[in-house]
Amino acid sequence: MFKNVLLAIDLNHEASWKKALPTALELVRQSSGTLHLIAILPDFGMSIVGSFFPQGFEKKALEKMEADLAGFVATNVPDDVTPVCHLGHGHVTEQILTKASSLGADVIVMASHPPDDVRDFLVGSNASGVVHRSPVSVLVVRG
Numbered sequence: 001m002f003k004n005v006l007l008a009i010d011l012n013h014e015a016s017w018k019k020a021l022p023t024a025l026e027l028v029r030q031s032s033g034t035l036h037l038i039a040i041l042p043d044f045g046m047s048i049v050g051s052f053f054p055q056g057f058e059k060k061a062l063e064k065m066e067a068d069l070a071g072f073v074a075t076n077v078p079d080d081v082t083p084v085c086h087l088g089h090g091h092v093t094e095q096i097l098t099k100a101s102s103l104g105a106d107v108i109v110m111a112s113h114p115p116d117d118v119r120d121f122l123v124g125s126n127a128s129g130v131v132h133r134s135p136v137s138v139l140v141v142r143g
Contacts, residue, residue: 001106002031002033004104007021020109020110021076038095040092073085097130
């Protein structure tokens with residue numbers, strides 16, 4: 001049913017994949033599909049913020065993230081699943097939705113923290129943004 005599964009993860013937070021990865025793996029196995037993993041490096045937002053970082057910081061961070069994602073896949077994705085790695089850079093929700101569209105994803109799988117009004121107000125919820133704007137099914141796995 002779900003041939004192209006997009007799993008959004010944050011390599012710095014195990015809670016973003018600990019429960020979501022097994023769920024995504026099961027969906028892929030049921031359909032003999034492909035597991036697409038995306039890790040996103042948020043942008044600086046305002047350009048003034050970027051001026052506080054050394055030149056080339058974003059490029060180096062993306063290179064490190066690419067290596068870390070490859071290591072994550074080697075360690076956590078079993079051989080019976082076909083993984084494809086993707087990097088995003090920018091607004092997390094936008095990057096997930098854009099990648100899902102370009103891949104023709106059938107479903108987006110992602111973790112979400114338990115509801116917390118203060119955290120949602122201060123930080124926002126990437127899962128909530130994806131759920132509200134995605135044209136494809138979104139499976140939110142509670143951490």
